[in-house]
Amino acid sequence: MPSIENWILDLWIIATASLVAASCAMVGVFLILRRQALMGDAISHSVLLGIVLAYLLAGTNTLWVMLTGAVIIGLLTAWLSESLHKLSRLQSDASIGIVFTLFFSIGVILVSLYTGHIDLDQECVLYGEIAFVPFDTVIWGDMETGTDLGPRAFWLILIVFTLVALSIAIGFERLKTVTFHPSLAVSLGINITFWHYFLMTLVSMTTVASFDAVGAILVVALLIIPASSAYLLATSLKRMLWLAIAYSQGSVWIGYALSYWLDSSIAASIAVSAGALLALTLMVIQIRKWIQQQHYAKQLQSGESA
């Protein structure tokens, strides 16, 4: 029998997952449009190293420590891949690949070396542990008597979600120009490098906030797949952002139901549902294309016979 308490747990999980998916979708839109999908992949991997290092150096896992560590490593990944690309004349995807595999490896090695000391293990690097999110709560005031404010991961992603939404709302016109007309942006005196690294900061923050919930690798699915579905349908940047958010929320609901039904990992199920929604969209588009072709062919035939 599902009791009230279980309902509340489910609610926290779904709320966290929704915010994670929505933030990822918004950032993902820009990654897709700027053809930096692979940079998103790279940063989401390297962030692991940032989290582990921040934890080992600072000794705590407070929100701000984690965020700072992840943002620093995320920006370092972006900067290193770019300088490697320029200095060594490697293709840019090759230099991205070299940097992020190294960072991720060091992260995994540190995790397995200090398994006893950090509450991180190889499992949660992969899946996250969204099912346990409600149990790690923020307590206001004294440990014993303070009020329970709800899950830590929820507050972290809420902060990041607000930051991402605000930056996109405020910088909308700038981001649009930089994304669609980079050379126009340069001639208008917009600092393209700043906006590039600004976007990378958003990606890093979103990834680290999603880390608790979905792990390092499944974030990529949430970053790229809903935004790609939206890309197929959208006609303007604004509409693409809304569509991506809609797709991401759909994935969360379907995925949660799926995991409940199959008793599978929640995070993986959400990512799989995102993929399934993309496949469905593609199918509809292909079928419509096909019907249209048939239609034209018929018109052509009737035109010939007339």
Add this chain to the structure above:
Amino acid sequence: MQGFEVYSDASLWQQTLEQLALFWSFEDVNATWVLVGSLLLGMSASVIGAFAFLRKRSLLGDALAHAALPGVMMAFLLSGSRDAEVIFGGALLSSLLGFWIIDWLPKNTKIKPDAALAITLSFMFALGLMLLSLIQSTDMPNKSGLDKLLFGQAAAITSEDIQLLVYVTSAVLITVILFFDKFRLIAFNRLYAQTLGVSVRFYEFLLALMIVLSVVVGLQLVGVVLMAAILLTPIAAARFWSHQLSYLLLLAGIFGALSASIGAQISYIAPAMPTGPWIVVSLSLVFFISFLVAPQNGLIKRYLDYRRLRHRVAQENILRTLHKLLERNHFKRNDFTVAQITALRNIQIQTLKQTLKQLQKQGLVRELGGGFALSEAGLRRAIELTRRHRLWESYLSQHADLTSEQVHQQAEHMEHILNQEHEEQIVAELMQRLSDPHGQPIPPKNTLEEQ
């Protein structure tokens, strides 16, 4: 698992060394096989990865490795066995499916190639993890250890796995040797290969199949997540050392084999350690060392070259300035102060003094009283430079329709680069012009001797 403190224990160090000695004594048959397997895998993956790199598809291997995961899980879920062949078959099928998706999406939809790669990678991986979590919630026998595929664990490899590994990697290496010419042709010039009537599609598919095979067979050892690095990093490192494809492949193979065996050893000493990350760390080390010290394309060498060039340019600029001053004074006096030089050429005092010192050391400039004068050798060199500068100006104004100010800027750069041969060619083109577009005389070749 072992923490850091345990390692600092002296007796454990000794134990580690003993383990290593045991590893290299080849007494433990399993360890020897793991070593052979990792060497072969490192070699074949790096060699085949080199072709992916040259076709500018460096991260294809990453996506294909991730795409193998759902196949592995599905195969296990359906058959309930963990035989090497079953797992291999499942991985192969889903990896090929992944390859097809990556190929299909950008061709038939708006989705761009990089997004297609990321979509396939993350979706297939999520599917694999979902199946894995399903398997772990069931009570199927021998389900433990499937998650070792994610980061690889050399210590958990069975002899059956190794056999398969040896077969497949040998097949890959032999295929590359057999079709080396065709692969090379397609890698460097796909269009040309097509016009020659080579069946490009067939060979591209063969290459993709080889990539998939190496990726899939390496999962046990390197793991899904980091397979990308073993395909990509060795060739990227090798590229700093040579430009010739056969050397590149050889080097990449050696780098790959070396790192894979290091990873296997660490995994043998500390069985809880994932193998993949250690392989990647040692590969990256090789990469960064190559990047820094490679004799032709290394960063240090290129920096030194750059500095040498900058010094030479600065020196030559001073020589030219001294010559110009000489000209303005109608060759009447030959000692000029620092102030006179800086009035004519925009240069920092500090740099100027340093450069003058260098020139003195080379005997091109002498210090006279408070000023500096060109020596005979210096004058010769300065005339040569001036001659080239003015020749180039004349050439540009005659052939490229540039204004006199524009030609001066160009010539400022070219005077340092032109050599004897170029000079003669320009002279032949210009047919005995005596002055540059600014009306200044072009000094003839043997001015000094005539004077």
